[in-house]
Amino acid sequence: MAPYLIQPDAPTTESRRLPLYDAGSVEVPFGILGMSEVMDRDTFWEEHSHPTHELLWNDRGASWAMVGQRIWTITPLTGLWVPAGVRHSGWAPSGTWHRAAQFDLRMLRLSEEPVAVDVAPLLRLLLDRLQGEGLSGSSRGLTERMIADVMAPAEHELTLRIPDRPLLAPIVDAVRADPADATTLEQWAGRLGVSTRTVTRAFLASTGLGFGRWVAAARMHHAIALIAHDVETEEVAERVGFGSSSAFITAFRRVTGTTPGRFRSS
Template identity: 30%
Template sequence: MSPPATSQILNPDLPVVSVAFDLEREQRAPHTHLRAQLLYSVEGVMRVMTALGTWMVPSSQAVWIPSMMEHQVIATEAISIRSIYVDPAWSSELPNDCCVIALSPLLRELILRAVRIGNDYPPEGPERRLMEVIMDELRQMRRAPFYLPMSGHPKVRKVIDALVEQPADPGKIEDWAKRVGSSSRTLSRLFVRETGMSFGAWRRRLRLMEAIERLGQGESVTRVALELGYQSSSAFTAMFRSELGVSPKRYSRQDRA
């Protein structure tokens, strides 16, 4: 499936253009847009991958993708996408890196309204003013902690790839060091240098992102906890609360709301 043609429109008189489409369980090919993009799933969890990392995006969040950044969207279930694209003439004050943002109720409704308006609005009039309100909201976007940094170092990447395949793996840094032919001290330093996170913090973030996806699909807290390697749901809940400030059950309720 090719990127929407609207993402390639360059016209400062159209600060924001929009598109709505559905994805089944699929991976879109890596691609770029001339415009920066805010990508939002009305229902369901998606992953967005770049060369620098992976972003997990539940329906309570949106992902900001700068113009010309190659990325790939992965849907592990059927999802319904609403997306807006910002003309380069209007995006200089917005982030130049990929990030997940907390989607305010106002911005969510503005996105849905933009989709209904379409992309043939006049440069003067209420439709254009609404697009400028969207720009005001984007300038106040708040980042959410759903970023998982990647690494090109062969030893670190070997650990990362194995953990992505099996997040519940209980191996300590010493165990992984033996597997990749390194000392634990060297591997620990490499993890911090390559990802900006310790091995333990990186694995917790991976498990958190996996948990968000599974909870979004309706799995129980106990099942998610055990399948991600936690000895009890209380230990999992403590991790979840320390990262996001709320319990898994409360987070799920908020996300559905």
């Protein structure tokens, strides 16, 4: 299981097609409009864009959004802000409790680019309140202003950029097939018939990361997917190539800012 192993044509996957809108191309009669859905099957959203800004987060499980070559992991702790007009696709596995909110362009401009958002308890409560019934006009306006005031970028971004260099495709495919693959940089260079410096430069140019850091990031994306599906921490550590649970927990905390246990219970 991996976020960049999305198979929209798989028989069990529902594929949804949405329009492409330019920012502000549709006038909306709301400040913030929320929605909630528990996915009853693996679901893929084809590339689309909204006339409004969008905040994505989950009440349960992990999902993914792809903007260009960059994949963002969305969890109950870390959401994603997608500015109006930005093209993106998405994938949520069965069982995910998926949440989204559309923001009128006059409400908030958190960032000109996609950015991870800290889904703090207060923000979650305010978003839940906005979806409640019987909220008066003045109370709704106050809630929307409070949401705009407390929303902030997350300290940790759960992102992975997929290399677009043909040279690196065999490495991506290998990690895709087995995140515990232990092939070293030197071994890959030998297989590909190039120098280690060439592989390193290709990774840096395509992803901003060297070989080792990119593999570590890809492994952590696999790990988050497994944890979201209630795979035990010891098994997750083994399946993504860590020699011990303690080493995996340390790496997980460094990347996500939390422990697998807290992530699992969120």
